[in-house]
Amino acid sequence: VKDSGVNGFVSKLTSTEEISAKINDVLFATRDSVNKKSTAPLPALEGRTIAVFGCRGGVGATALAVNIAASLTKQNHRVCLVDLQTVSGHAALMLRLPTTPSWADVTDDITPQTIGNLLIRHSSSLHLFAAPTYPLVGEFSPEKFSKVAKTVGSLFEDIVINCSSSLNGTSRASLHRADKIVMVLSPEITAVQAAISSLSFLHQTLNIPRENIR
Secondary structure (H helix, E strand, O other), X not given: OHHHOOOOOOOOOOOHHHHHHHHHHHXXXXXXXXXXXXXXXXXXXXXXXEEEEEOOOOOOHHHHHHHHHHHHHHOOOOEEEEEOOOOOOOHHHHOOOOOOOOHHHOOOOOXXXXXXXXXXXXXXXXXXXXXXXXXXXOOOXXXXXXXXXXXXXXXXXXXXXXXXXXXXXXXXXXXXXXOEEXXXXXXXXXXXXXXXXXXXXXXXXXXXXXXXXX
């Protein structure tokens, strides 16, 4: 498995402690080289971005994104989970949070205050930028997302993005912005085929370095 570029894996029937430990092994091995920052509070941060990308729907990308965000929050990081699913995002459901407001409510007035008003706070201190629960006629444009991501990055140490598997313009923008990309697939031939195609697209079309993908 390691020869294929995979950094680690866990079986389906495993404990939450093992999942948390494996997440830490993968994400923090290169943390110092990615984000050498003081732990002292700063008025403006430049948060590290971790994008979780499912090669197709139903492989567990949202669940993994939620668990990564929860694990980082448990370590006293200021974390925002951004759910970029375009149809019925489930991050809010998994966290037992309200589904509104969402990024569908973003206007052209993008400031720390206006974006902060759209974030939903979990009891653990994790913040969620929820996805709308209904299909939208227009997508969350890449230009608007980039402005929002920059604003969110000034407020949090870590931003975990649950990308849409459709690789639309906004997902591409989030993958470009990410310091690390966690690709999720299931052990099925269709998912593996989708992963191969996605990797080729990320490397050759988006010019994302291989070392940025886990």
